[in-house]
Amino acid sequence: GQNIDQPTEMTATEGAIVQINCTYQTSGFNGLFWYQQHAGEAPTFLSYNVLDGLEEKGRFSSFLSRSKGYSYLLLKELQMKDSASYLCAVRGFYFTGGGNKLTFGTGTQLKVEL
Amino acid sequence: DTEVTQTPKHLVMGMTNKKSLKCEQHMGHRAMYWYKQKAKKPPELMFVYSYEKLSINESVPSRFSPECPNSSLLNLHLHALQPEDSALYLCASSQETDSGGDNEQFFGPGTRLTVL
Numbered sequence: 001g002q003n004i005d006q007p008t009e010m011t012a013t014e015g016a017i018v019q020i021n022c023t024y025q026t027s028g029f030n031g032l033f034w035y036q037q038h039a040g041e042a043p044t045f046l047s048y049n050v051l052d053g054l055e056e057k058g059r060f061s062s063f064l065s066r067s068k069g070y071s072y073l074l075l076k077e078l079q080m081k082d083s084a085s086y087l088c089a090v091r092g093f094y095f096t097g098g099g100n101k102l103t104f105g106t107g108t109q110l111k112v113e114l
Numbered sequence: 115d116t117e118v119t120q121t122p123k124h125l126v127m128g129m130t131n132k133k134s135l136k137c138e139q140h141m142g143h144r145a146m147y148w149y150k151q152k153a154k155k156p157p158e159l160m161f162v163y164s165y166e167k168l169s170i171n172e173s174v175p176s177r178f179s180p181e182c183p184n185s186s187l188l189n190l191h192l193h194a195l196q197p198e199d200s201a202l203y204l205c206a207s208s209q210e211t212d213s214g215g216d217n218e219q220f221f222g223p224g225t226r227l228t229v230l
Contacts, residue, residue, distance in 0.1 A: 031216075033218060041223065041224075042118075042204060042221035042222055042223050042224055043157065043204075043221045044221070045218040045219070045220070048216040048218060087156055087157075101159055101162060101170055102159065102219060103159070104156035104157050104158075105156060106155070106156055107154075107155075107156050109154075
């Protein structure tokens with residue numbers, strides 16, 4: 001099975017940097033994704049890590065440590081539009097049915113304030 | 115075209131009704147997914163289709179019946195639902211299920227379902 005933990009809520013100031021942590025326990029690990037979801041909208045892909053280290057994409061960076069079962073999403077130069085839920089999702093090999101499946105964490109609701 | 119479309123956007127149905135949710139993508143993806151999302155909860159996987167064949171059923175009740183008529187379309191047939199089935203139903207697609215790499219899933223906007 002898979003167990004994924006994230007903080008429920010975070011608040012940060014516009015222009016600042018915020019780090020959202022994710023810890024996971026899984027079998028057949030095959031990658032970790034971060035998605036952003038605004039209220040009432042579909043999740044949108046932000047980043048992907050499968051090897052240890054940091055991946056940078058503009059204002060967003062994501063880090064992975066497979067040995068520690070740990071990832072974080074770093075958001076720089078926060079903007080009001082970054083207020084959303086951030087979902088950590090682990091891709092694991094589905095031993096029964098074959099292929100991979102994605103399991104989402106509970107999500108971190110980020111509120112950006114002036 | 116990097117869009118997944120879903121219809122309808124909203125659906126209200128009674129417990130005796132039969133309805134269908136539809137999902138379409140034209141990205142050439144061979145994997146399609148149905149997720150259920152309750153308020154303030156993460157998406158929960160229901161079904162996975164790979165190359166138009168059902169590959170994963172997450173022990174979903176039989177009142178939900180998926181169908182993949184072709185590689186671009188995915189339906190979810192609903193019958194005799196319960197009020198607790200009210201949720202946002204999300205469709206997603208990806209290139210494949212078996213490949214590694216940043217084979218991310220693209221999500222549709224969802225259908226907001228209310229069962230009375």
